[in-house]
Amino acid sequence: MAKSILILPGDGIGPEIMAEAIKVMRLANDKYQLGFELIFDELGGAAIDKYGVPLADETLERARQADAVLLGAVGGPKWDKLERDIRPERGLLKIRAQLGLFGNLRPAILYPQLADASSLKPEIVSGLDILIVRELTGGIYFGKPRETRVLENGERLSLDTLPYSESEIRRIAKVGFDMARLRNKKLCSVDKANVLESSQLWREVVEQVAKDYPDVELSHMYVDNAAMQLVRAPKQFDVIVTDNMFGDILSDEASMLTGSIGMLPSASLDANNKGMYEPCHGSAPDIAGKGLANPLATILSMSMMLRYSFAQTAAADAVEQAVSDVLDQGLRTGDIWSEGYSKVSTREMGDAVVAAL
Amino acid sequence: MAKSILILPGDGIGPEIMAEAIKVMRLANDKYQLGFELIFDELGGAAIDKYGVPLADETLERARQADAVLLGAVGGPKWDKLERDIRPERGLLKIRAQLGLFGNLRPAILYPQLADASSLKPEIVSGLDILIVRELTGGIYFGKPRETRVLENGERLSLDTLPYSESEIRRIAKVGFDMARLRNKKLCSVDKANVLESSQLWREVVEQVAKDYPDVELSHMYVDNAAMQLVRAPKQFDVIVTDNMFGDILSDEASMLTGSIGMLPSASLDANNKGMYEPCHGSAPDIAGKGLANPLATILSMSMMLRYSFAQTAAADAVEQAVSDVLDQGLRTGDIWSEGYSKVSTREMGDAVVAAL
Ligand SMILES: CC(C)[C@H](C(=O)O)[C@@H](O)C(=O)O
Ligand SMILES: CC(C)[C@H](C(=O)O)[C@@H](O)C(=O)O
Numbered sequence: 001m002a003k004s005i006l007i008l009p010g011d012g013i014g015p016e017i018m019a020e021a022i023k024v025m026r027l028a029n030d031k032y033q034l035g036f037e038l039i040f041d042e043l044g045g046a047a048i049d050k051y052g053v054p055l056a057d058e059t060l061e062r063a064r065q066a067d068a069v070l071l072g073a074v075g076g077p078k079w080d081k082l083e084r085d086i087r088p089e090r091g092l093l094k095i096r097a098q099l100g101l102f103g104n105l106r107p108a109i110l111y112p113q114l115a116d117a118s119s120l121k122p123e124i125v126s127g128l129d130i131l132i133v134r135e136l137t138g139g140i141y142f143g144k145p146r147e148t149r150v151l152e153n154g155e156r157l158s159l160d161t162l163p164y165s166e167s168e169i170r171r172i173a174k175v176g177f178d179m180a181r182l183r184n185k186k187l188c189s190v191d192k193a194n195v196l197e198s199s200q201l202w203r204e205v206v207e208q209v210a211k212d213y214p215d216v217e218l219s220h221m222y223v224d225n226a227a228m229q230l231v232r233a234p235k236q237f238d239v240i241v242t243d244n245m246f247g248d249i250l251s252d253e254a255s256m257l258t259g260s261i262g263m264l265p266s267a268s269l270d271a272n273n274k275g276m277y278e279p280c281h282g283s284a285p286d287i288a289g290k291g292l293a294n295p296l297a298t299i300l301s302m303s304m305m306l307r308y309s310f311a312q313t314a315a316a317d318a319v320e321q322a323v324s325d326v327l328d329q330g331l332r333t334g335d336i337w338s339e340g341y342s343k344v345s346t347r348e349m350g351d352a353v354v355a356a357l
Numbered sequence: 358m359a360k361s362i363l364i365l366p367g368d369g370i371g372p373e374i375m376a377e378a379i380k381v382m383r384l385a386n387d388k389y390q391l392g393f394e395l396i397f398d399e400l401g402g403a404a405i406d407k408y409g410v411p412l413a414d415e416t417l418e419r420a421r422q423a424d425a426v427l428l429g430a431v432g433g434p435k436w437d438k439l440e441r442d443i444r445p446e447r448g449l450l451k452i453r454a455q456l457g458l459f460g461n462l463r464p465a466i467l468y469p470q471l472a473d474a475s476s477l478k479p480e481i482v483s484g485l486d487i488l489i490v491r492e493l494t495g496g497i498y499f500g501k502p503r504e505t506r507v508l509e510n511g512e513r514l515s516l517d518t519l520p521y522s523e524s525e526i527r528r529i530a531k532v533g534f535d536m537a538r539l540r541n542k543k544l545c546s547v548d549k550a551n552v553l554e555s556s557q558l559w560r561e562v563v564e565q566v567a568k569d570y571p572d573v574e575l576s577h578m579y580v581d582n583a584a585m586q587l588v589r590a591p592k593q594f595d596v597i598v599t600d601n602m603f604g605d606i607l608s609d610e611a612s613m614l615t616g617s618i619g620m621l622p623s624a625s626l627d628a629n630n631k632g633m634y635e636p637c638h639g640s641a642p643d644i645a646g647k648g649l650a651n652p653l654a655t656i657l658s659m660s661m662m663l664r665y666s667f668a669q670t671a672a673a674d675a676v677e678q679a680v681s682d683v684l685d686q687g688l689r690t691g692d693i694w695s696e697g698y699s700k701v702s703t704r705e706m707g708d709a710v711v712a713a714l
Contacts, residue, residue: 089551119589124476140519146554151522158558159520162497166512192602194446197503201515227610228618231588232476245549249606253584261585 003310004037006066008059011045011079011088012283013293013346014072020295020350021070021302024319027354028306032315039066043095044074044088044283054091060098068309069095069276070302073283097137101268101276102168103175104136104247105304108234108254108264113327114336117259124234130254131179131239134247135172136268138164139198141244164198164243169205171271176206176241177213186238188219190226190246202243223250230254255280262294262335265301267308275309277301287334291345294333296323299353322356329356360667361394363423365416368402368436368445369640370650370703371429377652377707378427378659381676384711385663389672396423400452401431401445401640411448417455425666426452426633427659430640454494458625458633459525460532461493461604462661465591465611465621470684471693474616481591487611488536488596491604492529493625495521496555498601521555521600526562528628533563533598534570543595545576547583547603559600580607587611612637619651619692622658624665632666634658644691648702651690653680656710679713686713 005025009018022038029036041059042050051059054074063069075088084090095101110118110128118125143161151157173189180187189206191199203220210218221229223246229236230250234257242250255261264280279297287293303319306312331352332341344352362382366375379395386393398416399407408416411431420426432445441447452458467475467485475482500518508514530546537544546563548556560577567575578586580603586593587607591614599607612618621637636654644650660676663669688709689698701709 084551084557087551093552119481120477141552143516148554148558155523156558157520157522158555159500159518160553160555161516161518163514163516165508165514192605194441194444195450195498196517197505198515198517200441201505201513224605224609227584227606228613231610231613232616246606248549248581249584249603252581253588253610256585256588259589 002035002037003067004039004065005305006063006069007038007040008043008069008071009046010043010072010074010283011076012073012285012288014074014283016289016291016346017279017293017295017298018070018072020346020353021298023350024299024353024357025302027357028315028319031357032312034306034310034312034315043071043091045076045079047091048079048082048086048088053086054088055094060095063095063099068274068305070305071276071278072298073279073281075283076285093141095276096268097142099274099276100137100270102135102137102172103269104134105179105267105269106132106134106251106255106264106280108132108251108258110258111260111263111324111327113324114258114260114263116338117336118257119259120257125257128234128258130234130237131183132247132251132254133172133176133179133239133241134251135168135243138168139244162196162198164202166201166205169202170209173206173209173241175269176239177209177216180216180239181213184238185215186217188221188226188237188240190221190223190240190242190250192223193220194222206241226250227253230257251280260336262333263296263300265297265304267301267304269308273308275305277305291347292334293346294335295346295350296353299323299350318357322353325356326352359392359394360424361396361422362662363420363426364395364397365400365426365428366403367400367429367431367640368433369430369642369645371431371640373646373648373703374636374650374652374655375427375429377703377710378655380707380711381656381679381714382659384714385672385676388714389669391663391667391669391672400428400448402433402436404448405436405439405443405445410443411445412451417452420452420456425631425662427662428633428635429655430636430638432640433642433645450498452633453625454499456631456633457494457627459492459494459529460626461491462536462624462626463489463491463608463612463621463637465489465608465615467615468617468620468681468684470681471615471617471620473695474693475614476616477588477614482614485591485615487591487594488540489604489608489611490529490533490536490596490598491608492525492600495525496601519553519555519602521559523558523562526559527566530563530566530598532626533596534566534573537573537596538570541595542572543574545578545583545594545597547578547580547597547599547607549580550577551579563598583607584610587614608637617693619690620653620657622654622661624658624661626665630665632662634662648704649691650703651692652703652707653710656680656707675714679710682713683709
C-alpha cells in the first residue's frame with residue numbers, strides 16, 4: 001500500500017538539504033520497495049509568501065492525510081519584522097499542536113569520525129549517545145492565559161502560563177521509559193520541583209509511571225543541575241525526559257556538546273507514532289543557497305522516519321550506514337570540516353550518501 | 358560607623374566554609390578598619406531545626422536591619438521529605454523576595470591556575486570572564502496563580518505563572534547595562550521572544566533602556582541558542598542579562614564551564630546595593646563535616662560584599678589577590694585538585710588565605 005510523505009522544505013537552507021534527503025529517500029524507496037509517494041507543500045516563511053500565513057489550512061489538512069511529514073527548517077530575517085502571531089515559527093508550533101506531536105525525540109550522538117569537532121575534551125564526550133525526550137505540545141509554549149495587561153499604575157505586565165495535566169505528563173513519561181527500555185535502561189526526569197508547582201505534579205506522575213517499568217532505573221534532576229551535568233559529565237545520561245521549555249534548552253545544549261549540530265536529526269511523534277521529522281539545526285539564512293549546508297541531519301531525520309513511522313529497520317540501518325561510510329571516506333561539509341579532510345558541497349555530500357547506499 | 362553583617366551559615370558544608378570566610382573577614386576588618394560587626398542566625402534546614410520554619414520572622418527582621426548578609430548554602434536530605442512550602446529552599450526564596458534582592462550577579466571566571474579543571478578544551482575557555490545578571494524576585498518563581506486544580510474529567514492539572522512588568526524588566530536591564538559599562542561594554546539579553554509573551558515585553562523594555570546606554574553594545578539571543586553558545590564559544594559573551602528561570606539554568610551552565618564551581622561567588626542586590634552574598638555552589642551534604650569543602654567561593658562572596666555593598670575596593674582587591682596567591686602556591690581543595698598540587702583541607706585553605714592577606 002502506498003505511503004504518502006508530506007515534504008515541507010521550509011526556508012533558508014531547507015530546500016537545499018531537503019533536495020539531498022529526497023535523493024536518498026527515492027533510492028531507498030526503490031531498493032526496499034517502500035511504496036513512498038511524495039507530496040510537497042510549504043511551511044514557515046515560504047508559506048507566508050505563498051499563502052499569507054505560516055501554516056495554511058490546506059497544508060495542515062495534507063499533513064493530517066499524510067503518513068509522515070519531513071521538514072527542512074523554518075525562519076529567516078525576511079519575516080522577522082512580522083507580528084509574532086504570523087511569523088514562521090508559529091507555523092511550526094501550530095503544526096506540532098494540531099497534529100498532536102507531543103513526543104519529541106532529540107538524540108545527541110557524537111560520531112567517532114567527528115570527535116574533534118566538540119568544544120569539550122575528547123575524554124568527556126567520546127562515545128556520547130544521549131536521547132532527550134521533550135514534551136512538545138504542552139507547558140508554557142501553549143498555556144493560557146498568555147497576555148499583556150495594563151496595571152493600575154499604568155505600566156504593562158505580560159504573562160505566560162505553564163500548565164501540565166496528569167495525562168500530558170503520563171504519556172510523555174511513557175515515551176521516556178519506552179525509549180530507555182530500548183537503550184541502556186536509565187531515565188533521568190528533569191524538572192524544577194523545588195520551585196514549580198507543575199514540576200511537583202510532573203515528578204509525582206513520573207514516579208507512578210515508573211511502577212510499570214521496574215527494569216528502568218529512574219532518577220530525578222533539577223534543570224539547573226542538568227544544565228551543569230551536561231557540561232561536566234554528559235555520559236552519565238542515557239535518556240532524559242523533560243517538559244517543553246526545559247527540553248528546548250537542554251536539547252540544544254546537548255546537541256552542541258557533539259560539536260556537530262549539522263548531524264543531528266529529530267522526530268516528533270503522536271500517540272500512534274505518526275510523526276514529523278526534521279533536523280535539529282535551524283534554517284541558517286546566512287549560508288542559504290551557497291551549497292554550504294550539511295544535508296546529513298535531514299538525511300538522518302528521514303532514516304528516523306523509516307524507523308519510527310514505518311518500522312523499516314533494514315532501510316533505516318542502511319541509510320545510517322551510508323552516512324557513516326561517507327564520513328569514513330573523509331567527506332565533510334564546511335560545518336564539520338577540519339584540516340586533512342575533503343571539503344564537499346551540500347550536493348556532493350548527498351550524492352556520496354546515494355553512492356554509498 | 359559600625360556596619361552590621363548578618364551571617365547565615367546554613368546547612369551541609371555551609372558552617373565549615375563560613376568559618377573560613379569569617380577568619381578572612383575578621384582580618385580584613387582589622388587591617389582596613391571596616392568597622393564590621395557580625396551577627397549570626399540560621400536559614401534553611403538549620404532554621405527549620407531551630408525555629409520550625411526555613412526563615413523565621415526574627416531572622417528576616419535581622420536581615421532587614423543588617424547592612425549586608427553573607428550566606429553559606431541551604432538544603433539537605435534531612436529536610437527533603439518535608440512539604441515544599443516549608444523546605445529549606447523556601448527560606449532562600451523568601452529572603453530574596455522580602456529583601457527585594459532582584460539583581461543577582463553571577464560571575465563565571467576561569468582562574469588561569471585552574472584552566473585544566475574545565476571539561477572544555479583550553480582554547481575554548483582560557484581567559485573566560487562572563488557575568489550573568491539574573492532577575493531574582495520575579496517571573497515564574499513567584500508568579501500567581503500557582504496551583505493544582507481538578508479538571509472535569511477528574512484528573513489534576515498544575516500550573517505556574519510567568520509574569521513580568523515593565524518596571525521589573527527595566528530595573529534589571531539597568532543593572533545589566535551598568536555592569537556592562539564597568540566591563541567590556543557588551544550586553545546580551547537572553548529571552549524566548551519567539552514563543553513567550555513575557556519575553557516580548559522583556560525585549561521591548563530592554564531596547565528602551567538601551568537608549569540611555571549608547572556606549573554599550575546590546576544583542577538579543579533566544580535562551581536555547583544561548584545554552585548552545587555557552588558550550589560552543591563562551592568567550593563571545595561579556596554580560597548576559599536574563600529572567601529568573603533562564604538565569605538559574607544559564608548561570609549554572611556557565612559556572613560549570615570553568616570546572617571550578619567551588620570558586621564562584623554571587624551577589625544579590627536590592628535597589629540600593631544592599632545585598633546578600635553567597636557561593637554559587639550548593640550545600641553538598643555528602644561531603645559536609647569532612648573538611649573537604651572549598652571555602653574560596655564564600656571568601657570571594659565576602660569580597661564581592663566589600664566591593665558592592667561597602668565600596669571597599671582596596672580590601673576587596675586584597676582578598677582576591679590573596680585567593681590568587683594561594684592558588685599560585687599550589688594549594689587545592691579536593692574539588693579543584695589535580696596531580697602535582699598540594700591537597701589541603703577546608704581549614705588549611707582558609708588559613709592560607711589569611712596568611713596571604
Ligand atoms: C523555533 C522555535 C519556536 C522552536 C522551539 O522553541 O520549539 C525551536 O527552538 C525548536 O527547538 O524546535
Ligand atoms: C535552591 C533553588 C531554589 C535556587 C534557585 O533556583 O534559585 C538555586 O538553584 C539557585 O540558583 O540559587
